[in-house]
Amino acid sequence: xxxxxxxxxxxxxxxxxxxxxxxxxxxxxxxxxxxxxxxxxxxxxxxxxxxxxxxxxxxxxxxxxxxxxxxxxxxxxxxxxxxxxxxxxxxxxxxxxxxxxxxxxxxxxxxx
Amino acid sequence: xxxxxxxxxxxxxxxxxxxxxxxxxxxxxxxxxxxxxxxxxxxxxxxxxxxxxxxxxxxxxxxxxxxxxxxxxxxxxxxxxxxxxxxxxxxxxxxxxxxxxxxxxxxxxxxxx
Numbered sequence: 001x002x003x004x005x006x007x008x009x010x011x012x013x014x015x016x017x018x019x020x021x022x023x024x025x026x027x028x029x030x031x032x033x034x035x036x037x038x039x040x041x042x043x044x045x046x047x048x049x050x051x052x053x054x055x056x057x058x059x060x061x062x063x064x065x066x067x068x069x070x071x072x073x074x075x076x077x078x079x080x081x082x083x084x085x086x087x088x089x090x091x092x093x094x095x096x097x098x099x100x101x102x103x104x105x106x107x108x109x110x111x112x
Numbered sequence: 113x114x115x116x117x118x119x120x121x122x123x124x125x126x127x128x129x130x131x132x133x134x135x136x137x138x139x140x141x142x143x144x145x146x147x148x149x150x151x152x153x154x155x156x157x158x159x160x161x162x163x164x165x166x167x168x169x170x171x172x173x174x175x176x177x178x179x180x181x182x183x184x185x186x187x188x189x190x191x192x193x194x195x196x197x198x199x200x201x202x203x204x205x206x207x208x209x210x211x212x213x214x215x216x217x218x219x220x221x222x223x224x225x
Contacts, residue, residue: 033213033214035216041201041218041219041221042216042218042219043203043205043216044216045213045214045215048212048213086154086155088155099157099160099168100145100155100157100214102154102155102157103154104153104154105154
């Protein structure tokens, strides 16, 4: 099956720093999503990005489907950015059913 | 608008008891997913409902786990004869259709003592 690898597994930064999180996947996928899980466990959609680049405020994401990776950029990080960032790729499971295959996440801690 | 809701938010049960977890998806979303997340781990897919089609149960870890979705809306995940290894956060997500963005509920934290 498809393997999804995220790096780094852990990242500790000072407030105001920039960061890049990476997601590699082992096979062609239908789509890719980035999620942020806050320290209270809530999962929030960040980007739905099969290819190209999207931006939302201080966050942006780029997926290069032909090279099987995606990057999440966080600029001018704030303490509220702390949490775990998950990448999940969508694959056709059977017939028209799609499943999300999840990476293990990158745990980000932003220190004030 | 209202997001995905789950209840209860926390459940403590004794080993061997049955539990039911509820998920109310976003209105109009035809796809509904259940996941499990153990402490410090990623998400583990359990089961998927799409409209009136037969559910995809490929992720259920044992026959003690079952789920149903009534009227294409609310879903209930049932765990029979709970074991300590069932302790985890159970997350529900819904999406407009199977290939659209998934939106997650706050989860139910299950602790089996």
